[in-house]
Amino acid sequence: MAIEVPPGYEPLGEEKVAAFLAAVPGVPERLGGGPADWSVREVGDGNLNYVYLVDGPHGSVCVKQALPYLRLVGEGWPLGLQRAHFEQLATHVVAPHVGRAVPQILHYDPTLFAIVMEKLSPHIILRRGMVAGTRYPRLAAQIADYMANSLFHTSDLALPARRKKELMAEFCGNWELCGLTEEVIFTQPYMVHPHNRWTSPQLDATAARVRADTEWKLAAARLKLKFLASPEALLHGDLHTGSVMVTADDTRVIDPEFAFFGPMGFDVGAMLGNLWINFFAQDGHATAESPRAEYQDWVLETAEAVWTGFRERFLALWRGGATGDAYPAAHFDGDPDAIRALEAERQAYMDRLFIDSLAFAGAKITRRILGIAHNIDLEWIADPDLRALCETRCLTLARRLMLEPGRFRGIADVSAACRSIRSEVRTAGL
Amino acid sequence: MAIEVPPGYEPLGEEKVAAFLAAVPGVPERLGGGPADWSVREVGDGNLNYVYLVDGPHGSVCVKQALPYLRLVGEGWPLGLQRAHFEQLATHVVAPHVGRAVPQILHYDPTLFAIVMEKLSPHIILRRGMVAGTRYPRLAAQIADYMANSLFHTSDLALPARRKKELMAEFCGNWELCGLTEEVIFTQPYMVHPHNRWTSPQLDATAARVRADTEWKLAAARLKLKFLASPEALLHGDLHTGSVMVTADDTRVIDPEFAFFGPMGFDVGAMLGNLWINFFAQDGHATAESPRAEYQDWVLETAEAVWTGFRERFLALWRGGATGDAYPAAHFDGDPDAIRALEAERQAYMDRLFIDSLAFAGAKITRRILGIAHNIDLEWIADPDLRALCETRCLTLARRLMLEPGRFRGIADVSAACRSIRSEVRTAGL
Numbered sequence: 001m002a003i004e005v006p007p008g009y010e011p012l013g014e015e016k017v018a019a020f021l022a023a024v025p026g027v028p029e030r031l032g033g034g035p036a037d038w039s040v041r042e043v044g045d046g047n048l049n050y051v052y053l054v055d056g057p058h059g060s061v062c063v064k065q066a067l068p069y070l071r072l073v074g075e076g077w078p079l080g081l082q083r084a085h086f087e088q089l090a091t092h093v094v095a096p097h098v099g100r101a102v103p104q105i106l107h108y109d110p111t112l113f114a115i116v117m118e119k120l121s122p123h124i125i126l127r128r129g130m131v132a133g134t135r136y137p138r139l140a141a142q143i144a145d146y147m148a149n150s151l152f153h154t155s156d157l158a159l160p161a162r163r164k165k166e167l168m169a170e171f172c173g174n175w176e177l178c179g180l181t182e183e184v185i186f187t188q189p190y191m192v193h194p195h196n197r198w199t200s201p202q203l204d205a206t207a208a209r210v211r212a213d214t215e216w217k218l219a220a221a222r223l224k225l226k227f228l229a230s231p232e233a234l235l236h237g238d239l240h241t242g243s244v245m246v247t248a249d250d251t252r253v254i255d256p257e258f259a260f261f262g263p264m265g266f267d268v269g270a271m272l273g274n275l276w277i278n279f280f281a282q283d284g285h286a287t288a289e290s291p292r293a294e295y296q297d298w299v300l301e302t303a304e305a306v307w308t309g310f311r312e313r314f315l316a317l318w319r320g321g322a323t324g325d326a327y328p329a330a331h332f333d334g335d336p337d338a339i340r341a342l343e344a345e346r347q348a349y350m351d352r353l354f355i356d357s358l359a360f361a362g363a364k365i366t367r368r369i370l371g372i373a374h375n376i377d378l379e380w381i382a383d384p385d386l387r388a389l390c391e392t393r394c395l396t397l398a399r400r401l402m403l404e405p406g407r408f409r410g411i412a413d414v415s416a417a418c419r420s421i422r423s424e425v426r427t428a429g430l
Numbered sequence: 431m432a433i434e435v436p437p438g439y440e441p442l443g444e445e446k447v448a449a450f451l452a453a454v455p456g457v458p459e460r461l462g463g464g465p466a467d468w469s470v471r472e473v474g475d476g477n478l479n480y481v482y483l484v485d486g487p488h489g490s491v492c493v494k495q496a497l498p499y500l501r502l503v504g505e506g507w508p509l510g511l512q513r514a515h516f517e518q519l520a521t522h523v524v525a526p527h528v529g530r531a532v533p534q535i536l537h538y539d540p541t542l543f544a545i546v547m548e549k550l551s552p553h554i555i556l557r558r559g560m561v562a563g564t565r566y567p568r569l570a571a572q573i574a575d576y577m578a579n580s581l582f583h584t585s586d587l588a589l590p591a592r593r594k595k596e597l598m599a600e601f602c603g604n605w606e607l608c609g610l611t612e613e614v615i616f617t618q619p620y621m622v623h624p625h626n627r628w629t630s631p632q633l634d635a636t637a638a639r640v641r642a643d644t645e646w647k648l649a650a651a652r653l654k655l656k657f658l659a660s661p662e663a664l665l666h667g668d669l670h671t672g673s674v675m676v677t678a679d680d681t682r683v684i685d686p687e688f689a690f691f692g693p694m695g696f697d698v699g700a701m702l703g704n705l706w707i708n709f710f711a712q713d714g715h716a717t718a719e720s721p722r723a724e725y726q727d728w729v730l731e732t733a734e735a736v737w738t739g740f741r742e743r744f745l746a747l748w749r750g751g752a753t754g755d756a757y758p759a760a761h762f763d764g765d766p767d768a769i770r771a772l773e774a775e776r777q778a779y780m781d782r783l784f785i786d787s788l789a790f791a792g793a794k795i796t797r798r799i800l801g802i803a804h805n806i807d808l809e810w811i812a813d814p815d816l817r818a819l820c821e822t823r824c825l826t827l828a829r830r831l832m833l834e835p836g837r838f839r840g841i842a843d844v845s846a847a848c849r850s851i852r853s854e855v856r857t858a859g860l
Binding site for chain 1: 599617648
């Protein structure tokens, strides 16, 4: 391998996973039997790492190992192994607050940059379920809860400043994955870049128009600056529908290797933006046997419930647990007027966070259509003309979200915009 | 000493400074003669450290040593020695950009937490000069230049994200001095706290009114949150008129031990707020022999020139040297429309920074009248009634700056407010 790796590191490969696990405290007991009885299967369909599912006679585990390059591109794009460290660190920081919304980590090997964690079963990736048109009635509430708890409890509203600075300093070390986000979300989609791709030739003129759209580029740059310099809370950093695993009852958030202290709206917007992509993509998956109109209603309702649930839960946490150094509780525990004024301040805070979230959602949508990494929601639409039409609708929403997020007075306005864009945009290309 | 210190640390004391310097490379040559020929004088009149001026037959140096407690309060308020590390680190980071606006550091001793630097001579502390009514014709331009260069070159507009994160991580270690700022500027002045003091009894009712003023406290809390979570650039962190040394021609910025990555408006506002305090304080120093009306004009003109000079210089740096990761240059180097739009974006950025600066200026003024640390500008007004009147005018401005900074359309509006407050507020007490 041309890429340098630290001493002791080697990619495990399916054949070495069992031997590795045999020496991890507690894991042989969990799996049952011996290494010869364990089946190992590589399942990573993400862009970055290898993921092994290991089943034994008694139980299962999942092993995730970082590779010294970006899997999506290959060895031509080296990428530090430290992302595994930050993934397990982020999980340890948020787990006390989000409970079983994140997988339980059983072991971390800092030499192999490998995380051994519980295998989520029978969960599937949310994005796959939503492309198949499956409803998840508890999804919105559980994601809202995860976001509110992870973001609130790592913000200045809950953390003492010293502790927050200690954590922030550590996550500053995750500069490489932050840099990846800065490039592939906020920079490359707005310029000619060899990594970009789009549905061609249908969207060739659209991509060129975006690259020439100064207002759009300024909005992206403004968001990039916010991403760079607004450590409001510990973000998941890549909270799309591909980072969530679900059953009918259960929602679990995986893959926080992009974790760092950043603007909360980036996480919230990632989730919302990916739901709205799914809404527009359904028209590419509808068939006579599987009409998707009602499912689309469910997707919009889910996005609404994600936001309203998040807002309510976050506010409840703030009202009940403002143990951080911002907004000193002692200053506002007096008369009813002070309590009312603080509540108005909280509402204004959430209004600003809503606007941030919409703008970041727009950026997340745009990158999935014009940048390097695309979604199966759209990719799996076989007819390129139909796909380009769905993508054009996505971009129409994305531009409004990025340029004028403040014109949406509430989350229902975004649902209304989605519906009207769907009925009004009838041809591919902006 | 009851306070624990690291092995090898001891306060130097005047008697040990010469022996310490004798072993510092280059310093004996600079001073000339031998230790017995060197005179040592402790001159620290600040709140935190000991400062020794050392003169030899050929030259001079200054030695600044951190004590393990807050000098202003005594051993009852322990304070980490690391602040000396951050002071020399901050100086090393900004020196390449601000040149001789900061003292040259000759040596840093990490065991004694002692900095050996050039002795500034015949410079005096700006605040003392301004209390005496001395004009400094080059002050505004030189401070504006220092602020623009130090802030621009450590921001995301100039620094690559990785480098900024590395520096940010290091300065997160300065949590203790950041915490001091959070407490004494944004928290304590707005509550009953044993460290607070004010001109009593003249301002007793005023202090109580501030503590009951929910809007004022919310404004302070909002600024505190910005202070906690907006690492826009490497701040000096304590940029008042007591941290500047001057001659008629030369302006030097000292004492950056509070340095950290924070909101630029905090530095700019510290400077402006302290100039406006001086404006109001002049009425307490005017005599028949030394009328101060024209000097007050000069102070307001200076504040205006500080802001306009800072704004122009910062914009010029941005136009010419946007090497950072925010606002990717490649996105905006195209047609004249794009260039115009980016320029409008820059102007809007500076407008927001102006509003931030005014609000932080208000917080800095308030803390100097109701908090722990006061200014000689006001303290040296012997007549408490007159002092309380000047302080009331300061607080009147401060409240407007903090609560409605956006109503000031330009820096001249603040000068106008200063003048009208001075003529309209005729009795002590808000």
